[in-house]
Amino acid sequence: MFRNTYDSDNTVFSPQGRLHQVEYALEAVKQGSAAVGLRSKTHSILLALKRSTGELASYQQKMFRIDDHVGIAIAGLTSDARVLSNFMRQQAMSSKMAFNRPVPVNRLVSAIADKAQVNTQEYGRRPYGVGFLVIGRDQSGPHLYEFSPSGNSYEYYAMSIGARSQSAKTYLEKHYESFADCSLEDLIKHGLHALRETLQQDKDLNVNNTSIGIVGAPSAHEKTTNVSFRILEGETIQPFLDTMVPKDAPAAAPAPPASADEDVQMAE
Amino acid sequence: MFRNTYDSDNTVFSPQGRLHQVEYALEAVKQGSAAVGLRSKTHSILLALKRSTGELASYQQKMFRIDDHVGIAIAGLTSDARVLSNFMRQQAMSSKMAFNRPVPVNRLVSAIADKAQVNTQEYGRRPYGVGFLVIGRDQSGPHLYEFSPSGNSYEYYAMSIGARSQSAKTYLEKHYESFADCSLEDLIKHGLHALRETLQQDKDLNVNNTSIGIVGAPSAHEKTTNVSFRILEGETIQPFLDTMVPKDAPAAAPAPPASADEDVQMAE
Amino acid sequence: MFRNTYDSDNTVFSPQGRLHQVEYALEAVKQGSAAVGLRSKTHSILLALKRSTGELASYQQKMFRIDDHVGIAIAGLTSDARVLSNFMRQQAMSSKMAFNRPVPVNRLVSAIADKAQVNTQEYGRRPYGVGFLVIGRDQSGPHLYEFSPSGNSYEYYAMSIGARSQSAKTYLEKHYESFADCSLEDLIKHGLHALRETLQQDKDLNVNNTSIGIVGAPSAHEKTTNVSFRILEGETIQPFLDTMVPKDAPAAAPAPPASADEDVQMAE
Amino acid sequence: MFRNTYDSDNTVFSPQGRLHQVEYALEAVKQGSAAVGLRSKTHSILLALKRSTGELASYQQKMFRIDDHVGIAIAGLTSDARVLSNFMRQQAMSSKMAFNRPVPVNRLVSAIADKAQVNTQEYGRRPYGVGFLVIGRDQSGPHLYEFSPSGNSYEYYAMSIGARSQSAKTYLEKHYESFADCSLEDLIKHGLHALRETLQQDKDLNVNNTSIGIVGAPSAHEKTTNVSFRILEGETIQPFLDTMVPKDAPAAAPAPPASADEDVQMAE
Amino acid sequence: MFRNTYDSDNTVFSPQGRLHQVEYALEAVKQGSAAVGLRSKTHSILLALKRSTGELASYQQKMFRIDDHVGIAIAGLTSDARVLSNFMRQQAMSSKMAFNRPVPVNRLVSAIADKAQVNTQEYGRRPYGVGFLVIGRDQSGPHLYEFSPSGNSYEYYAMSIGARSQSAKTYLEKHYESFADCSLEDLIKHGLHALRETLQQDKDLNVNNTSIGIVGAPSAHEKTTNVSFRILEGETIQPFLDTMVPKDAPAAAPAPPASADEDVQMAE
Amino acid sequence: MFRNTYDSDNTVFSPQGRLHQVEYALEAVKQGSAAVGLRSKTHSILLALKRSTGELASYQQKMFRIDDHVGIAIAGLTSDARVLSNFMRQQAMSSKMAFNRPVPVNRLVSAIADKAQVNTQEYGRRPYGVGFLVIGRDQSGPHLYEFSPSGNSYEYYAMSIGARSQSAKTYLEKHYESFADCSLEDLIKHGLHALRETLQQDKDLNVNNTSIGIVGAPSAHEKTTNVSFRILEGETIQPFLDTMVPKDAPAAAPAPPASADEDVQMAE
């Protein structure tokens, strides 16, 4: 009932040693539409459900380019995501200017984790209400990190965040041992299957609601020689969707776009 | 009951991961009189119900010019709108001086979104209580953005904000696919129909309560060669009103001006 | 009951998107004695009930000169009025020194509106508890503005603020269409009738309780060639009072001075 | 019950548009022993009940000299009075050094009123708990001002502040029309009668409990040619007391000193 | 119950215009062991009950030297006293260095009174919890002041502070008229009688529990030619004790030291 | 219920002289998975249960290298651990640059203890929610310290922190007298037995869930000549696991990885 009860003040521990505000911020992440990330020996990829806020908007970005070699997918408050991703871009740019080479991915991830930790400890600010999957490629190869509002970041073989991400995680845990040696095409196929698990029963992935982020050598389906971070959307992802095993039952009918109530726009 | 409950402190998450103060600020936007925006391949336009605070005032501005190529329509607290629009003008001016060309529209929108995000995160300030529809024209063509107090901004084909804007949105969603190739005259006609949906049953649009903002080549009804942002009001909008399909039932009787209780003047 | 409920903290929105503290500050304005402003094509005038705090004070100022071309009438907390009017004088003076011409009236009004908006958004200060009617004359002719503690300001043909100002507004709305072409004498006559509407039943205007502020060419009743802002008080206003239509019923008896309990002196 | 209710936080308006803390500060003034001020065309005078905190103190100052031409009488918290009167002295001194002439009285009064207004608006300080009667003489003649914790200041013909000052005001209102042309002796006589009205039934004024402050040419009873502010106390005021009309009933018996519980020493 | 009720926040007035926190600080003074001060035409003296915190401590200071010509006796929080007395010493020293003569006593007293007033008005500090009797000698002769946490200071002929000081005051009021012309010996005798009034029934003054502070020419009982502030303790005060009239009843038996529970050590 | 009760504000003592917030922070440490530290005359070692947050993450670090001669194991909030360990690294680096030799271990430990103490005393920050076991080697030999959020740090022969660390401590207390003269192999064997005590009944240590940190000369099982701090993981620890006495009952079956719910990730 009061702010200053344990559960509404991020600078106070509960008797159980918990920081409730941080946990509630993690709830904001869980309300965002789902994103999935996977890593092979050669590629890191992101797959996300594009946010549809009605038909009037061209589209809502779920993935953002940070630098040539780094990209993110978000779940949670988009205004917080913009602030943090701008911060990542500045870090990437100053690192490049100072050292004349791309910033290592883990340094970028640590920088926002440090920034987020401060908001869990000091009075006068709330924690950030957004989570990221970060993919990138540096001298030590392809990477996949999760950043969370608690100020934590971990490296993963595969991970999912956002609404119903637990279903995607279950899929990923069943198959992750094969990811390391997957071709890009197979990695994307796995990612699409995992992402489909986060959909409601009567929905399916299609060229309108799905976007794919990639770092690493291009697929045969891509008309590019680009190895930098790139986002595939619209018709360009049809070849990848075609590789999927159809949903068990009535998946033949064309699926409507994903429900608009998933990402967190705070009542807009 | 207490400020520091989740719903009265913008720096605190509710257990559901929500920021109630931001949601309440969005309510302030919903209490402003409606505005509508549309975009074709060549034009972006705004249409708004002029605020009448009684007969004694000449008129209350609902649209503001930011720069030659950018204009806004507001819904919500007008004093907050003044502060934010002044900030946009300064951004536009310094960008022009620094780069010797007009600021890209999306950069202007990002600037106020960043400014608004800070007020949703830090202690000591409330969120802004105003929303904008922003139209503009830059090297990438005409644009339409919505800015909201949550710190979010999105690009749209067509959008409506303010009181009863849902009715306008319903109209826009039904017709938006044709907007891209509309002439300016047809685009305005669509906009007027959408705006009329926000009126109460017994009211209609007229030269006193309607204003139109345009960027792009002038219509035949306009006596100008100006392609910059301009606001049409009074008799100059009669030709556009004449193109409308009359309201179904008793629309023959002349409509009184819009009710004065719509925009948010805080009890004045 | 608590400050931090919606209605006692100016930096918090209520669930309805309202700022209660700002609304309560507007109440302070409504407790001040009434003032009326009118504008013709050639003149702007103010009329106010002088505050009588008993017989011992010579008089309490309700009108203040800001610059040669600008004056104000106040309703609400007089100490707040002093602070804001000093701020206007400084703005007027520095503008004159910087640009070598009088400050445009709307710029002066915007300056205090911006100052007032800050107090509705940031923590640590209450809103101002005073409203102004501002008249002035600049290159674009005579003007009449209302400034309110909410940070809003609007231009009017005619307006009234303070206690029972609604009765004056009703009068003004009935006649405002004729104001534009009124002579100064007729404009003042209209203003006096409007001001009289704010009096209690058994009171009337007289040379002791009424003051008149004018910008524009002098009336035949004035012994001046001054076109700057000036305040008429005492016997000099008798000729104008003589033009009024007597109050309907027992208006023959000389009226006592206005009740002392009207302006807001906070219990002094 | 809570500080942050309307009545305990000076930075919050009540729903009626009132600032309760300021009103409570005015209560502190009402608890101080009474002071009376009067003004003729040639003189301004102060009369005050000296505070007796028991027999052990030589006397408690109720009047203070600010500059040669200005003096004050206080009612309320004496420690606040010391701070504000020191501030007035500094203002008077720097004005004299800057302009080489005594500071106009109204400028001094405005300076402390501005200082007091800040404490009614900003968070972190209480209002001052003291009121002043200020007399002075400058190029525009003799003056009498009242300063109050609300940040207001007014010029008066005659005024009274402090405990039971309403009784003094009633006397002053009955006679103030004659004050302008009074001799100093008659002005003091009026002041003493007014001050006596603030005493309890069984008390009377005497050389021990009364002090008189004067600016203007000396009385025949004074052994001075001084026209500056001066304070008369003890036997020097007997001639003035002798001019009074005796109290109606048992006023023959010598009156005891005024009750010690009147001024506000906060429980000392 | 709440801090922010009137009685626990020093920056808030109660509806009666009182500052409860200041009154509670005065309670802290009343819990200190008593001190008495007296002034003749030639001397100012202090007498105090020495604090005994058990037999293990050599003694607890109740009197402090500030400068050659100034000394104090304290009642209340000893840590606050140390801070304020250090402040007085610094003021005395810088005044001496700046003006090459001892600081006037009233200036020293004003300096701490100003410092204390700030703590009664601004948020973030409590009032000081200690009172002083200050004696000193300057060009205007011997002085006795009382300083209190409210920020007030008064000059007295004689005064007492601390536990049961009212009994001492009653004695002093009965005899103060004779103090002006007393010899130092008689002045000390009066002071000892007054101090004895503050003792519990079964206790008496003795060389262990009494200390005497003096400014002025030495007594015949003193082996010094010193006129500066000095403190007499132990056997040197026996001659003065011998001049006292024995306590009425069983005063013959040697009295035990004063109860240890009197001064305020906050539960040590 | 309120923050400002004793148990939710780290800057407030309870009537029993306790700081509840600090105690709750210690609870956060107890929720981390266990770590064990031991010291012989020649070596200091750490043993920790690696955190498994599902199979998808490569691994979660429980041990961190601070400098060549210092390493830590953590239990509690990992984001706080990152901040504090970065601080240790900076301290180590600047000490090395300033004095040209490695920082003494106890100086490093004091630095973070001081940093943590501030957060237990000042308003506006919570205590850190993480505990460390710190091992290191300097001129005075090998060391083992515990750092706790209370700002305390102690040197130990052997210690355990985190979930069910009491069981490990019981083991260590039974055997610690023999540690001083143990070979590295025996020391590790003792450490593994102690660590196993913190497991749930049906679990056992294996190459996946155990990591070992060492300072001192390498074991025969290590393929290194390194005496600096190093972390052994995976198959390299099998030889050490092979030295353990099997768990009493059904320890033959391969144990699953440690439960994922142990370390404190705040609901991720």
Next chain:
Amino acid sequence: MFRNTYDSDNTVFSPQGRLHQVEYALEAVKQGSAAVGLRSKTHSILLALKRSTGELASYQQKMFRIDDHVGIAIAGLTSDARVLSNFMRQQAMSSKMAFNRPVPVNRLVSAIADKAQVNTQEYGRRPYGVGFLVIGRDQSGPHLYEFSPSGNSYEYYAMSIGARSQSAKTYLEKHYESFADCSLEDLIKHGLHALRETLQQDKDLNVNNTSIGIVGAPSAHEKTTNVSFRILEGETIQPFLDTMVPKDAPAAAPAPPASADEDVQMAE
């Protein structure tokens, strides 16, 4: 229940003029294990019960060296003690560098008392939760001071702080008159007897739980010529323990170490 009640806010007086937070901080001191201090004409000594936090720690310091001529024993929060003792060391060092001689002991004690007083008066920090016995030797001979969190410090012949220190004080009060002329051996013997009074019934002093701090010429039992502050522990104190009179009843059995629950480690 609320922080801002009198008993949880150190900047607020209770109606009785008490500062409850300071009193609760004194409770933290009472929870520390006991320390005893004594002073003769030639020596000052400290005796303390060493804290045992289980067998795994080598030992917990209860005494700290500040400078060659000063040492302390602590009771209460050890992290606060570290901060304050570091502050004393810095004061001692800068004094030595500035004046080229050891700092007088009372100056060191005043410095931390001033530092502690600030924390009892200003908002935003709690009082320190630790008490010190300080011994030292300077030009005025040996000294013994007590420092308490209230900001007070007193000089004593003998004193005890911490758990059950009242029993030690009772012993000391019975014998303190003989301390001044004691030999070091006898002084230590008295101290050991006093310290033993603080033990529980079934415990006794031994070489493991007792430490002795000394300034002054060495005893015959010490193998040193050192007169600086030194701490005796372990077997070196056996000769002193041997001088004690055995405990009355079952003191023959060897006593276990002191209970570990005494000093305040905040739940570690």
